[in-house]
Amino acid sequence: MNDLDDLYREIILDHYKNPRNQGILEGPAVHAEEGFNPLCGDEVKIYVKIEGDIVTDIKITGQGCSISRSSASLMSQAIKGCSIEEVKALVSRFKRMIAVEEVQGEPEPVDLREFGELAALQGVVKFPVRIKCATLPWNTLMLALDGAQAG
Amino acid sequence: MASVEVTNLANELRKDFPIFADIRNSRPFYYLDSAASSQRPMSVLDTMDRYYRHSHANVHRGVYGLAEEATGIYEAARRHLGRFIGARDPAHEIVFTKNATEALNLVAQGLGRVLLKPESHILLTEMEHHANLVPWMILQEQIGFSIDYLPFDAEGLLVLENLDALLERADILGVTLMSNVLGTLNPVSMLSRKAHEHGALVVADGAQFVPHFQTDVDQLGVDCLAITGHKMLAPTGIGALWARSEILEAMQPFLGGGEMISDVRLDGFTPNEIPHKFEAGTPPIAEAAGWDAALDYLETVGMEAISNHDRALTSYAISQLQDRLDERIKIFGPSDITKRGGVLSFELADVHPHDVAQVLDQHGVCVRAGHHCAKPLMRELGVGATARASFYLYNDEADVDALVEALLDAYRMFHS
Numbered sequence: 004m005n006d007l008d009d010l011y012r013e014i015i016l017d018h019y020k021n022p023r024n025q026g027i028l029e030g031p032a033v034h035a036e037e038g039f040n041p042l043c044g045d046e047v048k049i050y051v052k053i054e055g056d057i058v059t060d061i062k063i064t065g066q067g068c069s070i071s072r073s074s075a076s077l078m079s080q081a082i083k084g085c086s087i088e089e090v091k092a093l094v095s096r097f098k099r100m101i102a103v104e105e106v107q108g109e110p111e112p113v114d115l116r117e118f119g120e121l122a123a124l125q126g127v128v129k130f131p132v133r134i135k136c137a138t139l140p141w142n143t144l145m146l147a148l149d150g151a152q153a154g
Numbered sequence: 155m156a157s158v159e160v161t162n163l164a165n166e167l168r169k170d171f172p173i174f175a176d177i178r179n180s181r182p183f184y185y186l187d188s189a190a191s192s193q194r195p196m197s198v199l200d201t202m203d204r205y206y207r208h209s210h211a212n213v214h215r216g217v218y219g220l221a222e223e224a225t226g227i228y229e230a231a232r233r234h235l236g237r238f239i240g241a242r243d244p245a246h247e248i249v250f251t252k253n254a255t256e257a258l259n260l261v262a263q264g265l266g267r268v269l270l271k272p273e274s275h276i277l278l279t280e281m282e283h284h285a286n287l288v289p290w291m292i293l294q295e296q297i298g299f300s301i302d303y304l305p306f307d308a309e310g311l312l313v314l315e316n317l318d319a320l321l322e323r324a325d326i327l328g329v330t331l332m333s334n335v336l337g338t339l340n341p342v343s344m345l346s347r348k349a350h351e352h353g354a355l356v357v358a359d360g361a362q363f364v365p366h367f368q369t370d371v372d373q374l375g376v377d378c379l380a381i382t383g384h385k386m387l388a389p390t391g392i393g394a395l396w397a398r399s400e401i402l403e404a405m406q407p408f409l410g411g412g413e414m415i416s417d418v419r420l421d422g423f424t425p426n427e428i429p430h431k432f433e434a435g436t437p438p439i440a441e442a443a444g445w446d447a448a449l450d451y452l453e454t455v456g457m458e459a460i461s462n463h464d465r466a467l468t469s470y471a472i473s474q475l476q477d478r479l480d481e482r483i484k485i486f487g488p489s490d491i492t493k494r495g496g497v498l499s500f501e502l503a504d505v506h507p508h509d510v511a512q513v514l515d516q517h518g519v520c521v522r523a524g525h526h527c528a529k530p531l532m533r534e535l536g537v538g539a540t541a542r543a544s545f546y547l548y549n550d551e552a553d554v555d556a557l558v559e560a561l562l563d564a565y566r567m568f569h570s
Binding site: 005006007010011016019020042043044045046066067068069070072130133136 | 509512524525529567568
């Protein structure tokens, strides 16, 4: 598989063409945040519905490239029904998978099996400019969760 | 469209540009991003190297021979640039800056602060680069005047219906000579004439135009012109503002420091003569020398030959893209080839420009993808981003052919 095929795997293209959880949410339990990638003009808005400490629903609007759109779509599938703590742990593991977080000493091996379909985004590590596309929805999600926890 | 023969210009000139022979480019290399930054010929690199090896000292300070030599080189570059754009007083009407962006900030702060009041209006266009928008917005926050905008139509041409009414209340018209996204060549001579009838000054952004077309500030009728070196074979880190000397005289200093003063006391300062009163601190001397050499190179090739070459190649690119990709591609900007320069923004059906650029890179084709520092324009087009190919004197049909093949591959990849 060449690097480009590794970047544009079938799952990525599928989630780009048919993004899941598109739309908006309304109501008192909903928190929304917008994220922008000033480099390329990608925009995403993420709505999360939080009941207790569980993310019971998530919807996404915006525009962007295949990497940011599919990353948002895959993320929405992965986190629905998870607790806020579980989501935060996943965000951290996801960023480690795509080599965003600095790892002290020996890098901890990442078991791609635990990521399910999200592992398809790992090909982005060979394209440093595109890592920001992949992380945009995740960073925006974190802002929404922080907003929810702040009240 | 009848096929237009592209001149052999590129074949002859490419050997002058070391990057095209670079070892890293043993893989295919099709450079179609000169609107972002051009490449440099050997003569520019040699000139800068020679300057540092044999002639460097600070300018306008030392009385020793070497300092005089450096000053001579720097001032010669200023006069050359002035002559290149048809300035009447080349020695006094060119202010060296960091880039065209700084030149526009200098006009906003130096001229705008003198001219504008809270009740004033200025007129800009919706196709301006951020560099001709944000400096005015910053000044607006400081002073509180109003900004009107000239819109553009589906062809990417300025809509001039309300021009007279808008100019009537405007003190300044800010307009790009050539859009960095649409490629549109704006009718600036006519706009300047109208602006002056209504008593408005014209600030032109020449970053895209000057590298590609014979430029004559008198013929354009503009009052200020921002230029950058790195899009016209010169080094990065140097640009210039040209303005008529009486305007430079009226402008307030912008950046303060050494060199821009004639006297400093503890209770104030007296600014230097023009153009030095706008050049605070040690200027980009080697870069000015490099720009001088770049102007020599452009003059030897001939600006008319360059614009003809750009036009022939743009025309070839449009016809190839339309023939081979038909309804799968949408090209922005004027369909009339005489109303555009060598910049082609496009959208490939259902493939985001970032993905287009990524696949193109795999083919060795370098294009720009994004909002091109013109977000209001992109909103007007109804897109978040476009891909953009741009041409210069070293490009030829092979670059366009590689672009077309790579686009077909990108389309296939996303529609399998």
